[in-house]
Amino acid sequence: MISLKDPSLFTQQAYVGGEWVDAPDGKTEQVTNPATGEVLGTVPVLGRDAVAHAVNVAEKAQKLWKKRTAKERSAILMKWYDLMMENQDDLGAIMTAEQGKPLAEAKGEIAYASSFLQWFAEEGKRVYGDVIPTFAEGRRVMVLKEPVGVCAAITPWNFPTAMITRKAGPALAVGCAMVVKPAMETPYSALAMAILAERAGLPKGLLSIVTGEAVEIGAEMTENPKVRKLTFTGSTPVGRLLMRQCADTVKKISLELGGNAPFIVCEDADIDAAVEGAIASKYRNAGQTCVCANRLFVHDAVYDEFAEKYAAKVAEMPVGNGFEDGVVIGPLINEKAVAKVENQVADAVSKGGRILTGGKRHELGGSFFQPTVIADANRDMTVFREETFGPMAPLIRFHSDDEVLEMANDSEFGLASYFYSRDISRIWKLAEGLESGLVGVNVGVMATEVAPFGGFKQSGVGREGSKYGVEDYLEVKYVCIGGIDD
Ligand SMILES: NC(=O)C1=CN([C@@H]2O[C@H](COP(=O)(O)OP(=O)(O)OC[C@H]3O[C@@H](n4cnc5c(N)ncnc54)[C@H](O)[C@@H]3O)[C@@H](O)[C@H]2O)C=CC1
Numbered sequence: 001m002i003s004l005k006d007p008s009l010f011t012q013q014a015y016v017g018g019e020w021v022d023a024p025d026g027k028t029e030q031v032t033n034p035a036t037g038e039v040l041g042t043v044p045v046l047g048r049d050a051v052a053h054a055v056n057v058a059e060k061a062q063k064l065w066k067k068r069t070a071k072e073r074s075a076i077l078m079k080w081y082d083l084m085m086e087n088q089d090d091l092g093a094i095m096t097a098e099q100g101k102p103l104a105e106a107k108g109e110i111a112y113a114s115s116f117l118q119w120f121a122e123e124g125k126r127v128y129g130d131v132i133p134t135f136a137e138g139r140r141v142m143v144l145k146e147p148v149g150v151c152a153a154i155t156p157w158n159f160p161t162a163m164i165t166r167k168a169g170p171a172l173a174v175g176c177a178m179v180v181k182p183a184m185e186t187p188y189s190a191l192a193m194a195i196l197a198e199r200a201g202l203p204k205g206l207l208s209i210v211t212g213e214a215v216e217i218g219a220e221m222t223e224n225p226k227v228r229k230l231t232f233t234g235s236t237p238v239g240r241l242l243m244r245q246c247a248d249t250v251k252k253i254s255l256e257l258g259g260n261a262p263f264i265v266c267e268d269a270d271i272d273a274a275v276e277g278a279i280a281s282k283y284r285n286a287g288q289t290c291v292c293a294n295r296l297f298v299h300d301a302v303y304d305e306f307a308e309k310y311a312a313k314v315a316e317m318p319v320g321n322g323f324e325d326g327v328v329i330g331p332l333i334n335e336k337a338v339a340k341v342e343n344q345v346a347d348a349v350s351k352g353g354r355i356l357t358g359g360k361r362h363e364l365g366g367s368f369f370q371p372t373v374i375a376d377a378n379r380d381m382t383v384f385r386e387e388t389f390g391p392m393a394p395l396i397r398f399h400s401d402d403e404v405l406e407m408a409n410d411s412e413f414g415l416a417s418y419f420y421s422r423d424i425s426r427i428w429k430l431a432e433g434l435e436s437g438l439v440g441v442n443v444g445v446m447a448t449e450v451a452p453f454g455g456f457k458q459s460g461v462g463r464e465g466s467k468y469g470v471e472d473y474l475e476v477k478y479v480c481i482g483g484i485d486d
């Protein structure tokens with residue numbers, strides 16, 4: 001059981017079309033704590049019928065919601081924001097229990113997730129159209145911005161709350177409705193959010209949280225013509241599949257997919273700052289974020305100093321249950337995730353990698369893995385091409401800006417990049433040369449609601465957060481009025 005101040009925030013029912021429901025056939029799936037293996041509870045296994053119902057109710061509710069003023073919609077989003085923050089401790093505890101991240105990180109995610117509600121509560125009031133100087137006598141030309149309509153979202157387990165508000169926030173702010181399929185590893189965070197949305201006064205049917213069989217739910221979301229937009233955060237292979245499935249009904253689509261972030265330590269970097277930044281970027285959420293440093297490139301002139309300082313810090317990071325004070329690295333989400341890291345380490349060592357610290361499953365057992373640093377890494381290794389999604393850092397040596405830019409960009413992905421340098425010419429050369437949607441300069445983490453998040457190449461389509469994040473939920477309508485006596 002999860003110890004909560006408000007136990008009513010823990011529900012084992014799904015939220016479909018404004019009602020709390022079980023599966024019609026009573027089918028459920030267990031949810032486990034990745035740190036202990038303990039069964040936290042179950043959630044209903046729903047399928048196409050539930051999604052179709054949620055979409056039908058959403059369609060009706062959205063027609064009324066879009067007629068409300070932006071100010072009215074904003075007030076409800078702000079009330080939801082307030083309730084999320086008032087219940088931050090409980091929402092964090094639910095997340096740590098089902099996802100594993102340390103409690104401080106989980107509570108941090110609640111604040112990050114809530115910031116999207118706060119941001120888009122305001123942005124929704126600034127969805128301006130245009131009046132355009134006319135092209136002909138007797139005519140007037142204008143542009144209206146209108147909500148897309150019923151949207152669907154499929155979200156991952158690594159940020160179980162923020163990945164929903166980063167989508168539902170803008171959608172609801174501009175007058176859309178949102179049907180969400182959360183990851184079955186972390187459904188309780190999504191359901192707790194819906195409880196608070198209901199308490200905030202969000203009209204029934206505008207938000208649904210449909211737990212259940214991913215392929216079936218995804219099929220209804222992508223094939224139902226009433227769904228006008230699909231937004232997905234998760235792996236690139238699944239993103240490709242969903243993109244194909246949306247083609248027959250020509251849906252708008254937003255995809256936040258996989259990454260393979262280069263983290264570059266230049267010869268003129270502040271090494272201590274670079275060590276701190278690389279720790280933050282690589283080991284946040286035990287390395288389970290799509291913007292984690294995945295390949296660390298270190299200039300030959302500072303390679304030994306950086307490697308020694310970095311490995312020493314990494315070796316000190318406490319590993320354990322996210323509820324324990326001081327724990328920095330929690331468990332990976334499941335055995336499959338641990339095996340992936342284990343295989344990448346073995347591959348790296350077989351190709352000349354030298355383990356500086358870690359390299360094995362943690363003595364705690366289960367899905368804990370030692371924070372790992374591997375020196376002498378090279379581009380022949382699997383980790384050069386494949387996202388680790390775990391606490392393993394390969395250090396690759398480079399000798400020039402041109403060489404490291406070529407290696408950094410040698411990837412099908414282009415989500416985030418990072419580099420440390422104090423030379424203004426080099427900063428501009430690398431910031432403009434790196435092929436990624438996010439570039440961190442002398443920073444290791446840059447998550448914020450005020451800036452656009454999204455990838456180049458096969459890391460995705462569209463942007464979330466910032467003023468750009470609202471456009472994906474709007475249609476642009478050109479209105480031409482004739483017959484005017486000028
Ligand atoms: N760009 C970004 O912001 C993010 C990208 N990711 C990427 O996702 C991967 C890890 O997260 P996972 O949750 O394992 O990814 P995943 O792609 O397996 O799952 C993501 C979501 O998609 C659902 N899903 C899986 N197969 C589906 C199907 N055939 N039809 C409909 N829904 C389906 C899952 O149930 C889950 O809700 C990594 O590659 C990571 O880089 C994860 C989080 C954020």
Ligand SMILES: O=C(O)[C@H](O)CS(=O)(=O)O
Pocket residue numbers: 158159163233288289290291446447448453
């Ligand atoms: O899913 C993720 O990895 C997040 O999008 C990363 S961030 O938004 O927290 O930077």
